[in-house]
Amino acid sequence: GNSVTQMEGPVTLSEEAFLTINCTYTATGYPSLFWYVQYPGEGLQLLLKATKADDKGSNKGFEATYRKETTSFHLEKGSVQVSDSAVYFCALSPGGSEKLVFGKGTKLTVNP
Amino acid sequence: DGGITQSPKYLFRKEGQNVTLSCEQNLNHDAMYWYRQDPGQGLRLIYYSQIVNDFQKGDIAEGYSVSREKKESFPLTVTSAQKNPTAFYLCASSMFSGVNNEQFFGPGTRLTVL
Numbered sequence: 001g002n003s004v005t006q007m008e009g010p011v012t013l014s015e016e017a018f019l020t021i022n023c024t025y026t027a028t029g030y031p032s033l034f035w036y037v038q039y040p041g042e043g044l045q046l047l048l049k050a051t052k053a054d055d056k057g058s059n060k061g062f063e064a065t066y067r068k069e070t071t072s073f074h075l076e077k078g079s080v081q082v083s084d085s086a087v088y089f090c091a092l093s094p095g096g097s098e099k100l101v102f103g104k105g106t107k108l109t110v111n112p
Numbered sequence: 113d114g115g116i117t118q119s120p121k122y123l124f125r126k127e128g129q130n131v132t133l134s135c136e137q138n139l140n141h142d143a144m145y146w147y148r149q150d151p152g153q154g155l156r157l158i159y160y161s162q163i164v165n166d167f168q169k170g171d172i173a174e175g176y177s178v179s180r181e182k183k184e185s186f187p188l189t190v191t192s193a194q195k196n197p198t199a200f201y202l203c204a205s206s207m208f209s210g211v212n213n214e215q216f217f218g219p220g221t222r223l224t225v226l
């Protein structure tokens with residue numbers, strides 16, 4: 001079946017620290033991969049995506065590379081800000097499917 | 113502005129009552145989705161619809177019902193059969209393409225059963 005596993009949170013960092021949130025997946029076929037972000041009390045916003053192996057998605061200083069050999073899509077940012085505090089969800093869309101499969105989310109808190 | 117609206121933002125319901133959550137989109141998207149979010153559990157798919165007048169059950173459809181009479185609208189009814197309805201409900205939409213499926217989300221409705 002299809003599944004996504006994210007590192008357990010919460011994650012607490014100081015401003016300007018380096019961020020990594022691990023995400024691994026199990027999927028049939030060739031999935032597309034996504035990172036969504038959810039700010040407190042709001043819906044989800046797409047942060048970045050990658051649709052094939054070795055693609056790198058990037059947005060707002062965040063990056064993630066689609067690694068088929070390790071079935072991973074880790075989220076990274078070189079220098080986090082207080083405004084990055086949110087819950088981050090890794091997700092996949094199985095090839096040819098309209099549905100998304102989500103990880104459980106990782107809560108990030110950035111302190112000044 | 114194009115987007116997805118959900119109403120109300122907060123909803124309170126007494127046990128035994130049905131309640132309907134609204135979801136409207138003006139993105140001209142074909143597909144629409146309803147998710148339930150509980151703390152520490154991520155998002156779980158309740159129902160989805162790829163075209164008007166057609167919808168499919170997701171992973172946790174029991175106790176819920178939907179309709180898709182218009183492309184823009186996909187209301188969710190939480191029935192009295194849902195044993196634990198208190199949760200945050202999110203609606204989403206996407207183009208129906210079969211690949212590269214990016215979903216756009218509404219702001220959510222927080223339902224509390226009293």
